[in-house]
Amino acid sequence: MTTQRKEAKRERILDAAVLEIARRGYYGTTVSTIARRAGVADGTIYLYFKSKEDLLVSIFERAMQRFNFEAAGIVEADGVGAEEKLRRFVALHLSLLGEDRDLAVIFQVEFRHTLHILERLSRSRMRDYLALIARVLEQGTEEGVFKRDLDALLAAKMVFGILDEMATDWVLSKKNTRLASRSAPVTDLLLGGLRTS
């Protein structure tokens, strides 16, 4: 079997897992259910993933890879000011999650208690993500547009906290709003708080 076909099947299983886990929660989803939705036998799951938990980790890894990749693109852009980068970052975070509600549910709800189990693993990816935000803030400080005495990492966590809460709130609200529509007010508050007075 070609690597490509294997990869495709792996993706199909991950997609099925995202869908089911988003709807029923990690503990409420059986491996059988995921297999059925993916159109494979139960045992096949274990040819591609070590365990049910590994499936969850893999969902996280796949998503974070994309997140970090896209975020890095923004942070490393040449000739772009920190304010604009922050604006783009906020927009990216909210639209990536806003585009895929199932994934968002998993990120905002299922991964939380899983952090318990996966602490190290997930935290290391998260650290990367936070570091990207922090770099934007540092750039801002260097440019003189953000406060001089800013603790970049701590502030990055606050930025993340806001984005995270926006996402959670959107996930749990039944209303049919677009998550990305919150970009502007979020950016406003953030820039207000970060700018030199």
Place this chain on the structure above:
Amino acid sequence: MTTQRKEAKRERILDAAVLEIARRGYYGTTVSTIARRAGVADGTIYLYFKSKEDLLVSIFERAMQRFNFEAAGIVEADGVGAEEKLRRFVALHLSLLGEDRDLAVIFQVEFRHTLHILERLSRSRMRDYLALIARVLEQGTEEGVFKRDLDALLAAKMVFGILDEMATDWVLSKKNTRLASRSAPVTDLLLGGLRTS
């Protein structure tokens, strides 16, 4: 048995549950374990709580009652400006959680995936809490110190998001810092973002 004694036993069970669930997670904790730590028989748990889930809900309710009570005290204080109220609010949130790491773990980690199950219940208490923050922000707008065009509820969620992330970060970090020590930088960023320019 007097109501008082019953109440005391109920509290003992809740305390045991907080302790065990914080350490092993909701799904990793058995009702038996909680019973043993509380010094009662397994069946006794069911004389005080409808189910294991009810136990979790009750932990949440008990904590939120105290949170909301204390927060209401701040919000309803007469003759105190919005900025000061916000400052106190931030300090309260961070110290209540910072004082009881087990409870903080449950709030920051265990409740998240439980939101899935408990959506309505927990959200209603949360709404009360968010409403309290929003009232402070509205007061600030009325006083002219916070932006005129502020969406108070949305901004309240951002405030909450920051506080929440601070708490999560503290819970997951192994370092022996005090959560309350983050009050100042958090308040600074928030006030900066909320103030009229």
Place this chain on the structure above:
Amino acid sequence: MTTQRKEAKRERILDAAVLEIARRGYYGTTVSTIARRAGVADGTIYLYFKSKEDLLVSIFERAMQRFNFEAAGIVEADGVGAEEKLRRFVALHLSLLGEDRDLAVIFQVEFRHTLHILERLSRSRMRDYLALIARVLEQGTEEGVFKRDLDALLAAKMVFGILDEMATDWVLSKKNTRLASRSAPVTDLLLGGLRTS
């Protein structure tokens, strides 16, 4: 629940296990089947035994306890010659197994491959049993009726080997013979081989 009633239920489960395992083999028997025959729920098995394997060990322990107890009675009898003791020993071994075909099947067939897993445990009980035989042989040497240069332990193993093969042969043969009927020829050959010439 009284200790007596608990013990009785434990015995009932063990009896059910002996019966089922003798018929279908250890791997061919499910815990459910044992539970059904014992008239308890699946989970109840685990209140009395740590695991399916523990069930097998316990069957062994229970039987060996009786074997060793009865055998010790023979070996320690005062004023009885070694030849007579050996005669009784052979008779005991063959009648204990001959009385309970299910138990015999488990001893002769199921325990063998289990030795693989349980090596130490079962071997220690076996060593006790072999030691008892060896003591009879030593007594015989002292009395001058058995060969002077006998390696008592090695000879004890041979005695055991003969008894064991008799039992296995009986278990696997479908004929309706009595195992104990082989006592005489076995004793004859053994005494012939052991006696001084």
Place this chain on the structure above:
Amino acid sequence: MTTQRKEAKRERILDAAVLEIARRGYYGTTVSTIARRAGVADGTIYLYFKSKEDLLVSIFERAMQRFNFEAAGIVEADGVGAEEKLRRFVALHLSLLGEDRDLAVIFQVEFRHTLHILERLSRSRMRDYLALIARVLEQGTEEGVFKRDLDALLAAKMVFGILDEMATDWVLSKKNTRLASRSAPVTDLLLGGLRTS
């Protein structure tokens, strides 16, 4: 592929099976493991053997063929007395097993519980083997050196029982002794028991 090459591959698979099953037991060994060690694909196993069980049967058959062939050579030797033949038989049994510990493990441990499954099959080969021993004993009776009233088949089983226990004991003991070294004491006891007084 030539018959010879096929035969060679079949042998390689059997060898791999002996090695793995001796170490991990029949139920602890997967077909995959055997295939990997034999250097073939899982499916290939099934081109040479009907099932996993057939693999075990085939190990038994291959070994018994050699056992019976060599044993027949001893039994059918012209001009050799029964006592000498018995001596040679004992030596043969113990050295064939003593030369290949893996095979011995399978014979003494794994085949036992398999007898359960394979009863008929293995018993027929065993009967042949026992019959060979019995013929030596009958020859001894005819020569007047062994007891006149000997039940040859029963006595053969005792002979086998002793040999078997010697082998099992050797397999389970960790000591680095040679199995064949027990030939002399075994023969002594046997001849003592069988001879006319």
Place this chain on the structure above:
DNA sequence: GATGAATGAGGATTCATTCAT
């Protein structure tokens, strides 16, 4: 002939909950 990816039946074990004492 050979491969090895896919299958799916099967089973030990856990644990929330009940209820006779």
Place this chain on the structure above:
DNA sequence: CATGAATGAATCCTCATTCAT
């Protein structure tokens, strides 16, 4: 009120076997 023994549903994972390539 309290107990804790008993229940039995529920599920992850393994692995012998098949079959399309």
